Amino acid sequence: MVRRSLIIFLLALIGCATPAASLPTVTPQPTPLVLPALPPVGPTILPSDYNTRPAPRATQAANAQPLPVVPGTTPSVNFDSTLRPQFAQDLNIVNNETIYTMAWNFNDDLSEIQGSQRVIFANRTDHPLDEIYFRLFANYPDGGGNIKVQNVRSGENNLETSLEQSDTTLRVQLRHPLPVGSVAVLRMDYVIQVPRDAQARYADFTRTDWITTLPTIYPIIPAYDAQGWHTELPPSFGDLVYSDSSIYDVTITAPSQYNVIASGEMIQETKNGDRTTRRFVAAPMRDFDVNLTDRMKRTSARLDDITVNSWYREENAEAGVRALNWAVDAVRVFQEKFGPYPFKELDLVETPTTAGGIEYPGVVTVASDLYQDPAQLNAFEFATAHEVAHQWFYSVVGNDQVNRPWLDEALVQYATLVYFETQYGKDVARTLQQNYFDAQYEAARKRYGDMSAGLPSSAYIEESYGAFVYAKGPKFFQAVRDKIGDEAFFKALRGYYEAYKYRIAEPKDLIEMFQKASGQDITPLYVRWIGG
Numbered sequence: 001m002v003r004r005s006l007i008i009f010l011l012a013l014i015g016c017a018t019p020a021a022s023l024p025t026v027t028p029q030p031t032p033l034v035l036p037a038l039p040p041v042g043p044t045i046l047p048s049d050y051n052t053r054p055a056p057r058a059t060q061a062a063n064a065q066p067l068p069v070v071p072g073t074t075p076s077v078n079f080d081s082t083l084r085p086q087f088a089q090d091l092n093i094v095n096n097e098t099i100y101t102m103a104w105n106f107n108d109d110l111s112e113i114q115g116s117q118r119v120i121f122a123n124r125t126d127h128p129l130d131e132i133y134f135r136l137f138a139n140y141p142d143g144g145g146n147i148k149v150q151n152v153r154s155g156e157n158n159l160e161t162s163l164e165q166s167d168t169t170l171r172v173q174l175r176h177p178l179p180v181g182s183v184a185v186l187r188m189d190y191v192i193q194v195p196r197d198a199q200a201r202y203a204d205f206t207r208t209d210w211i212t213t214l215p216t217i218y219p220i221i222p223a224y225d226a227q228g229w230h231t232e233l234p235p236s237f238g239d240l241v242y243s244d245s246s247i248y249d250v251t252i253t254a255p256s257q258y259n260v261i262a263s264g265e266m267i268q269e270t271k272n273g274d275r276t277t278r279r280f281v282a283a284p285m286r287d288f289d290v291n292l293t294d295r296m297k298r299t300s301a302r303l304d305d306i307t308v309n310s311w312y313r314e315e316n317a318e319a320g321v322r323a324l325n326w327a328v329d330a331v332r333v334f335q336e337k338f339g340p341y342p343f344k345e346l347d348l349v350e351t352p353t354t355a356g357g358i359e360y361p362g363v364v365t366v367a368s369d370l371y372q373d374p375a376q377l378n379a380f381e382f383a384t385a386h387e388v389a390h391q392w393f394y395s396v397v398g399n400d401q402v403n404r405p406w407l408d409e410a411l412v413q414y415a416t417l418v419y420f421e422t423q424y425g426k427d428v429a430r431t432l433q434q435n436y437f438d439a440q441y442e443a444a445r446k447r448y449g450d451m452s453a454g455l456p457s458s459a460y461i462e463e464s465y466g467a468f469v470y471a472k473g474p475k476f477f478q479a480v481r482d483k484i485g486d487e488a489f490f491k492a493l494r495g496y497y498e499a500y501k502y503r504i505a506e507p508k509d510l511i512e513m514f515q516k517a518s519g520q521d522i523t524p525l526y527v528r529w530i531g532g
């Protein structure tokens with residue numbers, strides 16, 4: 001996510017920059033429409049040894065149980081459909097990922113969704129589990145929407161459940177403790193109410209005249225790490241979701257006039273009267289994002305075998321093409337600097353969000369008002385590049401966005417500087433850094449005192465969160481780069497991306513990468529900019 005106040009600040013400051021340091025204006029170029037062909041639906045699916053591999057953190061791997069065969073539910077799709085062919089084996093990187101098989105039926109005006117899902121969850125912790133938690137972010141306080149889980153079943157048995165954390169957490173009590181390495185199969189039904197013209201949480205869960213945006217609206221299992229289950233209620237600013245890479249198989253039925261823009265790949269489309277059913281596979285992805293629209297247009301471009309789609313309102317067509325070009329350039333730059341984007345597709349979507357933009361696996365959203373205001377071109381490009389960078393850091397390499405938001409946000413802010421440096425030269429990047437990061441950090445330091453950039457989001461208020469995590473945090477990366485040089489710096493980031501693909505990274509993992517690549521101790525820089 002990039003926060004609105006940050007990019008307004010950016011706009012003001014760049015507006016004050018000398019002409020020589022101004023960012024060049026990009027002329028939109030017509031881009032040929034390249035629609036991806038639907039892959040054939042083929043046989044399954046799971047890596048052949050999926051059933052027998054031990055859970056990675058299991059203390060007694062011998063306890064690993066085969067996945068149960070559930071009659072009538074054998075997956076019949078290629079779970080590697082989301083991946084570029086050369087990365088199809090990425091499905092094997094993480095063992096025993098959770099599998100979500102979901103079916104959603106929308107009513108005519110998209111105000112209600114009847115949902116059901118089956119979740120196959122392997123206990124990858126180091127001890128038996130008495131319960132499994134789900135997050136219900138559609139119930140976030142004052143958001144206007146809600147999700148009501150009607151039942152949770154295991155086999156023939158209804159399981160006891162309870163709501164916690166202002167109804168954003170569903171605790172499911174298992175009938176018997178789930179041994180390490182064993183698998184639970186849970187089924188549940190739910191109803192989701194989609195709020196109209198909602199403004200809460202950056203207006204990210206809302207139904208408007210031109211788009212319905214549905215971020216993490218289904219019951220999702222949170223990450224379980226050294227602190228246990230992550231069931232905390234994050235503050236009203238910052239990102240919500242901390243979860244593991246999983247396998248999603250999602251069937252969506254909606255009135256036929258709507259296009260569905262979602263994480264992953266659409267593998268089937270069946271029209272039945274005035275309703276259309278579409279099936280998506282997203283794997284390995286740590287969330288599943290959905291948007292529906294009957295008004296917006298799409299333009300697409302290819303970079304290698306990656307399709308980048310830009311969805312925009314017709315009146316913002318020029319901006320939609322502009323954003324597509326920036327997104328393609330950003331993918332090119334980040335592939336070169338950090339490593340390959342593994343998925344076939346990336347969707348860039350104009351939305352009514354009041355953040356500058358928000359990231360989801362395979363989908364990035366950017367605020368509509370940036371599309372509409374020619375005076376905000378710099379902020380528009382910044383937000384686009386920032387959200388695309390999150391595909392590397394947050395989506396593919398995961399982290400605790402709630403308690404260690406700097407690990408993706410500060411890095412992504414720095415990656416955005418790298419994008420500007422690559423596209424427009426070092427002077428432009430330096431101007432951005434001084435006028436944007438440095439100035440905002442200094443202003444916040446005077447106001448709040450010098451706060452660490454490495455705190456949980458709940459330790460800040462919204463303004464200080466932006467200033468210290470997004471403006472001070474990236475200065476750590478500049479300091480490391482200045483100390484160890486470009487070669488070691490980018491080698492470390494490529495190593496970090498490769499080593500923690502589809503996993504959860506901790507700050508120490510990144511620090512170790514820098515130290516390994518350079519042979520230098522960067523702890524003092526970490527203490528100075530992140531921990532100090």
Ligand SMILES: [Zn+2]
Pocket residue numbers: 001002359386390409412
């Ligand atoms: Zn962000």
